[in-house]
Every structure is written in structure tokens, then in C-alpha cells.
Amino acid sequence: MTEPSEASADVEPPAPGAPAGASSTPSGPRSVTTRATLAGAAASGLLVLAIVFGSRMLHNFDSALLPYAVATVFLAFGVAYRYTVWISAPGARRLFIEGRRSLFSLENFRGAPTALPRMAATYLGFQKFLGARSHARWAAHQLIFWGCVLAALITFPLTWGWFTFTSGSGSGPGYEMRMWGVKILGFDSLSLLGWLMFHGLDIAAVLVIPGASYFLWRRMKDRGAVTGQRFAYDLLPLIALIVISVTGLLLTFSSIFLHGGGYQFLAILHMASVVFTLIYIPFGKFFHIVQRPAAVGMQLFKYTGRKDDEVFACRRCGEPIDTGPYVENLRGTMRDLRLDFDAWAEYCPRCKRVLRGTAYLSHVKKGFK
Structure with a gap:
């Protein structure tokens, strides 16, 4: 048996009177909260600096988008805070350390140079693991995922003043897209490219609505989903996505067909729903979006173990369980948590x-004979 790694070296013993097997974090709650707060403040500060310098000292910053920008600053704080707290737990910390080592290992890159791109596409992009559960759930998840990715790629840079669209002649139809003040491309607003440029968020909304509606319908009809769901955790995120998408489409509808009728009310409603959702992300179900990239490093860690034939066999029947490094990592986590059955x-x-059944018959059932 190997010695515990550095991830568990600073684990404090359980407090006197604590029950056996009680979990303990690498440091006290106050220390974790302090580190998380500092991480959140640093992330928010860096984002503010990026907004200021990326918008050319706010020259390209649109003041009408200020509420969105402020919400992204809170989002940065929340994500950094929650992520720091998450990886402070013994189990998550060990997985994070091993995954990071695998991601930045030159040996892994030389041995399997295509493993990381393939796993990133599998676990982040196409999420094939969801297809094993249900093809409909996989398709709905893909609609939400790619719709949100498209919306984020458009909304965040525009909100921060990194992207600008300006008329090349002052009267159109030629437009220029600039990034950080540098011209990227020019396009005709009346062309197909121009239509896609100005309606990218509408396309994202069209993708998100059916995906979110499917999951909302499933959570109202599926008995297994209804049993354990919570409104704020399971239903509210889906409702928020639908409200954002519908109000975004209504803004386009108002400007094209109603000559701006009701546009101001819809703009405020849309802004409120977006700001609420951005602030909600780190503290609700949407946080799994931030956690998901960690799965790539962990899968790479397990893949390299299999590639090196480091498969651990069951001590009793000899059937393969998992990779040797992964089993030892699990045992180390259980030791960190002061569990006596690692x-x-x-x-x-x-x-x-x-073994549990045998122990029951030998030690528990025996007493009733």
C-alpha cells in the first residue's frame, strides 16, 4: 500500500467526539471561505480590467449594456468562489489534482496525442455519455448546449465592448466587425452572412427553446424525475432559459413587425431574466457547466492507466474493476475522509x-439463532 499523497498530507484529525467516518476538509471552513472569497475577488478584478482594456479604455463600451456587464462580474466572482469551495473537499481535490496532472503531462501527450481532443469532443462537445441513457435526452441536451454556447460567444464579447459592429460608409449596407478596435471582416448586412451576424442570438433562442421545453415537459410527466425534483434547482433553470429565449425572439418580432411596439418593456424583461440567470449560474444546477471540464482530465487519467495495462482486478473474483491509479486514488480519498473501509x-x-451478506449471516443473523 502506498503512502497518502500530498493532497491528504494536511488533513486534520476529526474533532473530539466526532462520529467515526466523519469527513474532514483539508482545512477549516473559515480558511476555505477566505480562499474562496479571495479567488472570487481576483476573478472579478481581472474581468473588470479585461473589460476596461478590451474596450479600449471603455471607448467601445455600450453603457446600455452595463447591467449585463455587472452581472458577468458577479458571475466571475460566484464561479471562482464556488469552484474553490468545491475543490477544497477531499474527493474533489484529489480528482482535480490527478486530472490536472493528466492534462498537463508531456508523457501523456507523447503517448496519446489525440486522446485529449477526442475526450474534449466526447465529454464536452457531443456528450455521448448522455446517449446511453436516452437519445431524446441527448438531442435536447445538445440543442441547449450549442444554443447557450452560441449565445455566450455573441453576448459576452459584445457586453464587454470587445466586439463592435460599425457601418463602413455611415449609411450601410456595408458593416465592419471589429475586435479590440481591429477590423476582423467586412460584410453586407443584406447578405446571408449579414443576416446570420445580426440574428445569431435568434438562432440560439430557436435551439434552446425546444431543448429546454423537452426537459421541462419530462420533469412534469416522468415519475422518476418528479419524485426527486426541486423547483429552484431543477425547474427554475429551464424556465429561465425559456424566458430569455422567448423575450429575445419577441424583441426581434417587435422591431420587425410592430415597429418597436412594446420594445422597451420586452428589453427590460429580457435584461432582468438574463441578469438573474447569470447570477444564479454558480449557485444552482447550471454550475455543472463549470464542473464538466474537470471530467475530461479525470477520463484522461483513467485512459492512460488502461493504456499502460494498469487495470486493477477484484481481490475476490479477479474481474477487472478499474485502472490501478484510479482505485488507489479512491482509497486515498476514503482515507482522507477517515473512512475505515477503504x-x-x-x-x-x-x-x-x-461479502456484506456473508458478514450479516455470520455476525448479525447468528445472534438470533
């Missing part, structure tokens, strides 16, 4: 059930 990580699920 040796059970060396048995497959079937043998664990058999």
Missing part, C-alpha cells in the same frame, strides 16, 4: 454485496 475499493460491486 480496502473495499479493491472489490467489484458483486463481491461487495456477497
Whole structure:
């Protein structure tokens, strides 16, 4: 058995009177909160500087988009804060460290140079693991994912003043797209490219609405989903996505067909829904968007172990469980948590059930004979 890694070296013993097996974080709650607050403040400060310098000292910053920009600053603080708290837990910390080592390992890159791009596409882009559960859920998730990605790629740079669209002649139809004040391309607003440029958010909304509506319908009809769902955690994010998308489309509808009728009210409603959702992301279900990239490093960690034939076999039946490094990482996490049955990580699920049943018959049932 190997010694615990540096990730568990600073774990404090449980407090006197604490129950056996009680979990303990690498440091006290106050220390974790302090680190998380500093991380959030640093992320917010860096984003503010990026906005100021990226918009050429606010020369390209649109003051009408100030509420969106402020919301993104709060978003940066919340994401950094929540992520720091998350990786402070022993289990998440170990997975984060091992995943980071695998991601930045030159040995892994030389041995499997295409592994990282393939896993990024599989786990981040196309999320094939969802297809094993349900093709409909996978398709709906893809609609939401790519719609949100498209909206973020358009909204954030525009909000921060990094992207600008200006008329090349002052009267159109030629426009120029500039990034940080540098011309990227010119296009005709009446062409297909121009239409796509000015209606990218509408396309994103059209993708998100059916995907979010499917999951909302499923959470109202599926018995398994209804049983454990919570309104603020499971339903509110879907409702927020639908409200953002619908109000965004109504803004376009108002400007084209109603000559701006009701545009001001719709703009305020749309802004409020976007700001609320951005602030909600770090503290609700949407936080898994931030957590998901960590899965790539962890899968790479397991993949390299299999590639090196480091597969750990069950101590009882000999069936393969997982990679040797992954099993040892699991045992280390259980030791960090002061769990006294880390040796059970060396048995497959079937043998664990058999051993539990045997122990029950030998030590519990025996007393009733």
C-alpha cells in the first residue's frame, strides 16, 4: 500500500467526539471561505480590467449594456468562489489534482496525442455519455448546449465592448466587425452572412427553446424525475432559459413587425431574466457547466492507466474493476475522509454485496439463532 499523497498530507484529525467516518476538509471552513472569497475577488478584478482594456479604455463600451456587464462580474466572482469551495473537499481535490496532472503531462501527450481532443469532443462537445441513457435526452441536451454556447460567444464579447459592429460608409449596407478596435471582416448586412451576424442570438433562442421545453415537459410527466425534483434547482433553470429565449425572439418580432411596439418593456424583461440567470449560474444546477471540464482530465487519467495495462482486478473474483491509479486514488480519498473501509475499493460491486451478506449471516443473523 502506498503512502497518502500530498493532497491528504494536511488533513486534520476529526474533532473530539466526532462520529467515526466523519469527513474532514483539508482545512477549516473559515480558511476555505477566505480562499474562496479571495479567488472570487481576483476573478472579478481581472474581468473588470479585461473589460476596461478590451474596450479600449471603455471607448467601445455600450453603457446600455452595463447591467449585463455587472452581472458577468458577479458571475466571475460566484464561479471562482464556488469552484474553490468545491475543490477544497477531499474527493474533489484529489480528482482535480490527478486530472490536472493528466492534462498537463508531456508523457501523456507523447503517448496519446489525440486522446485529449477526442475526450474534449466526447465529454464536452457531443456528450455521448448522455446517449446511453436516452437519445431524446441527448438531442435536447445538445440543442441547449450549442444554443447557450452560441449565445455566450455573441453576448459576452459584445457586453464587454470587445466586439463592435460599425457601418463602413455611415449609411450601410456595408458593416465592419471589429475586435479590440481591429477590423476582423467586412460584410453586407443584406447578405446571408449579414443576416446570420445580426440574428445569431435568434438562432440560439430557436435551439434552446425546444431543448429546454423537452426537459421541462419530462420533469412534469416522468415519475422518476418528479419524485426527486426541486423547483429552484431543477425547474427554475429551464424556465429561465425559456424566458430569455422567448423575450429575445419577441424583441426581434417587435422591431420587425410592430415597429418597436412594446420594445422597451420586452428589453427590460429580457435584461432582468438574463441578469438573474447569470447570477444564479454558480449557485444552482447550471454550475455543472463549470464542473464538466474537470471530467475530461479525470477520463484522461483513467485512459492512460488502461493504456499502460494498469487495470486493477477484484481481490475476490479477479474481474477487472478499474485502472490501478484510479482505485488507489479512491482509497486515498476514503482515507482522507477517515473512512475505515477503504480496502473495499479493491472489490467489484458483486463481491461487495456477497461479502456484506456473508458478514450479516455470520455476525448479525447468528445472534438470533
